[in-house]
Amino acid sequence: MDLKSYLNLFALLENPPTTHEENRAFGLSHQALKQKPVKALMAWEDSYVSTLPQPSLGERFSSYLYGTTLILGVLAFILGVLSGLALLSYSGHEPVNVIYFIAMVVFFPLLTMFLTLIAMMRTKRNRSLLVHISPAFWMEKIFSLLPNQTQKDIKELKINPLLLNWIMIKRSQILALLFSLGLFIALISIVVTKDIAFAWSTTLHITPEAFHAFLNTLALPWRELFPDAVPSIELIKHSQYFRLGDSLSKTMIDNASELGEWWKFLACATFFYAIFLRFLLFLLANFGLNRAIEKSTLTLPGATKLLREMNEPIIRTHANNEESVFVPSKENYEQLVHTLDASYDMVQGWAIGKENLVVLNDSMQIITPEFFEVGGSKSLEEDNEILAKSHGEVLFFVKGWEPPTMDFIDYIKELSLKVDKIIVVPVGTAKNNYKIDTSAVDVWDRKLSQLHEPKVWLKR
Amino acid sequence: MSNHTHSHPKFAVVGHPNKGKSSIVSALSMDDSVQISDTPGTTTKKRSFPLSVDGKIVYELFDTPGFQRARRVLAWLEAHEVSADKKQEVVQAFIDTHKEDERFRDEIELLEPIMNGAGIIYVVDASKPYGKEYEAEMEVLRWTGQPSMALINKIGESDYSKEWKKALEQYFKMVRTFNPMQVDKAQHISILESMAQLKEEWIAPVKSSIKLLESYYDQMIDKSAYLITRLVYESLTFVDKLKFNTEEASEEDRKKIEKNYKEKLRGFEKRTQEKIEHIWNHDHLEIEENILTFDGMDLFSEETASIFGLTRKEMMITGITSGAVTGAGIDLLFAGHTLLLGGAIGAVVGGVGAYFGFDELSEIKVLGQNLGKRFLQMGPMENRNFPYILLGRNLYYTSVISHKSHAKREMIHINMDSTFKDKWLDDDLKKSLEKYHKLFRSGKEVDAEALKAYEALIKETLKKLIDSQEK
Secondary structure, three states, X not given: OOHHXXXXXXXXXXXXXOOHXXXXXXXXXXXXXXXXXXXXXHHHHHHHHHHOOXXXXXXXXXXXXXXXXXXXXXXXXXXXXXXXXXXXXXXXXXXXXXXXXXXXXXXXXXXXXXXXXXXXXXXXXXXXXXXXXXXHHHHHHHHOOOOOHHHHHHHHOOOOHHHHHHHXXXXXXXXHXXXXXXXXXXXXXXXXXXXXXXXXXXXXOOXXXXXXXXXXXXXXXXXXXXXXXXXXHHHHHHOEOOOOOOOOOHHHHHOHHHHOOHHHHXXXXXXXXXXXXXXXXXXXXXXXXXXXXXXXXXXXXXXXHHHHHHHOOOEEOOOOXXXXXXXXXXXXXXXXXXXXXXXXXXXXXXXXXXXXXXXXXXXXXXXXXXXXXXXXXOOHHHHXXXXXXXXXXXXXXXXXXXXOOHHHHHHHHHHHHHOOEEEEEEEOOHHHOOOOOHHHHHHHHHHHHOXXXXXXXXXX | OOOOOOOOOEEEEEEOOOOOHHHHHHHHHOOOOOOOOOOOOOOOOOEEEEEEEOOEEEEEEEEOOOOOOHHHHHHHHHHOOOOHHHHHHHHXXXXXXXXXXXXXXXXXXXXXXXXXXXXXXXXXXOOOOOOXXXXXXXXXXXXXXXXXXXXXXXXXXXXXXXXXXXXXXXXXXXXXXXXXXXXXXXXXXXXXXXXXXXXXXXXXXXXXXXXXXXXXXXXXXXXXXXXXXXXXXXXXXXXXEEEOOOOOOOHHHHHHHHHHHHHHHHHHHHHHHHHHHHHOOOOOOOOOHHHHOOOOOOOOOHHHHHHHOOOHHHHHHHHHHHHHHHHHHHHHHOOOOOOOHHHHHHHHHHHHHHHHOOOOOOXXXXXXXXXXXXXEEEOOOOOOOHHHHHHHHHHHHHHHHHHOOOOOOOOOXXXXXXXXXXXXXXXXXXXHHHHHHHHHHOOOOOOHHHHHHHHHHHHHHHHHHHHHHHO
């Protein structure tokens, strides 16, 4: 799991190249990763990274990061060498004060490492001051002012603060490490190529004994391994230097050959405090960054959805195909009757019994000599018998609440061949005193309008 | 010959035209794309609604056109009077003979799945009286010899269930009442259990379908909880910026950024609600814009705040308790040597913060003055009441959507009052939620675990809400 994969996953999730079904198929074929979401996401990224436009976002960002880190690293190394040369510059008239160098290779790294540790604990913060005061941050800011297409792309990329902070912390450790290496190389080079007299000098009233004790403590990590790299009390006494006066003290001149012995201590101090401890911090930053990438992977927009699609069975309950759209007829039936006549040649009822037809006639004060039930439970033969008897004007009662079926339409068509006029009367239930809703009549209206039969009329 | 090669159970929903077959299919398949209308003949082709898991069909439901010429079909069948064991063959012969006959198109469409092994679910409308004209179609179904049940669809005001039941029991071994307009998970499962009883070999697959369906409901709740979590998180952490070129930001600029900020948050909510509709398979909801803003109750209106948000007093109590908890942590760290001052100070800070952060949404900051690129910034959300309002609205919305039957085609009516808050928000939940709201507002990176924990709280709340409505 690295930054490149993370960014490629980010780009893939922005425009997922897969369907829900494909993701589920992927989940089923990677069952072992069900409990390892980050690995599952990475495996998915690995499978589909080729669908990204090349070079991928991850590749572009990684190469940008590598490029800037390389340039900044070279600069830091050169700065380290130059700082080392400056701190160790020796004219031959005055000895080199080791205090400056100790400050640079011990105290400054310890202070910055302490701040880094605090910054590591505050990486969740959006605006971490400690990260923002890092030279790496500002060097990169200056660097980003240079025109570059990749930088433009990266500025548009919203990396979450946790990750950004860790990237910056890790980068700072690399730069500090290279700076320290520069110092170390400058020290070794000068020691090899020059004869330097080291001394120590401070305004503070520090006795050689106290200074010896202090240096002895600093040398704790290596004093057992390299006892020569711990300055002796004699060396400290001999190399104490006071700038007052034009000439060096006699003791110093007498022990000039010993003064160069300080380099061992300085080299060990540089190696341990500025390089070794920084390297440990770099490893810690690397670990922190990897953890941050893992954590951030799970908060990437779309990551949870993707994991869900991989791990949850696809349950579908709906139709696979689209239904053809039904457009109801908007035609209105024009052959309408609003008032019934007093008498008709016959009354027929579609699935309405004879007794009910009599009641209906009575309630509408209609006189008819004949009543017939058709449709419903009657057989087709019985319907045909009634058809044969049909004549004149027929009042045709239908159950208004029942929709007209094609069975009814077939009968009406047959009937229209035998009679002069058919008046279809949709009626309501007895419970409702045979009154019928307009919406129900509308259904009959629409059906009859498809019939186009001039003899058929509708009572509204 | 009938084809029984497919092992999964199949059910054909059949009946007279316009009796609610499509409504029942729509409700049972949770598919709101099914066309439902009062015009007979809306369904012209049989349509399959499989319940599938990872592409494997567990059971299949068929929506079919209604009987149009049942008497003619029955007459044809009866003309071939045979012994009971040959009746199925006669029905198949009818299908084979009339396959190209336009007159029996609907009958063929509805008989085909039955002859392919589907169980029969015969639907009648109990709001309309029983009539003898139904007997022909029930008799045709009896000829098919397939296991069958009747569903009395109770969708209207009048109730003729009793007379229907008497008649249906003559033809079907099982008669159930079902209202597709008010179907919930329990009713859905109960109908499936009845369907399982139609044939012994269907019991196991339908039971596993029921389990699947239960996990499907869980999935929908999960997904909704995830969306609501993201909505709250994104709304609280959202920061909007507006560039301005003058020396000082004008009042107009300030109003503009506030307007933009609110619009963006409204947009987040709207998109979330659309996704929730999709999760619950309500892609065809007819919702007017004002419904989304809760019948004119805008996300930022006082009315919304009064219904969904906490009162100033409740907000202060929440602030005090969460502040006290933080302070108590400090006391604990110093083993009580702080004389419990940490808790007390925390409570005061929390309470005062809540009191003053009650009305304000977020401070409008002017940034970048020294660098020449001046802009106004609004967000992250500072209003402590806002997350409760947002949560309340969207929990409510989800619970309404989750209970909306897929058979319903009318607009959603949202009737709510301040008692809704009491249904989901108690003191313990307030305390737990406040911890996360504070984290979201802080601007710190929120890790996946925290979001997961918040989502779990939302899921539990949503589940309780949905379950309580089903009882």
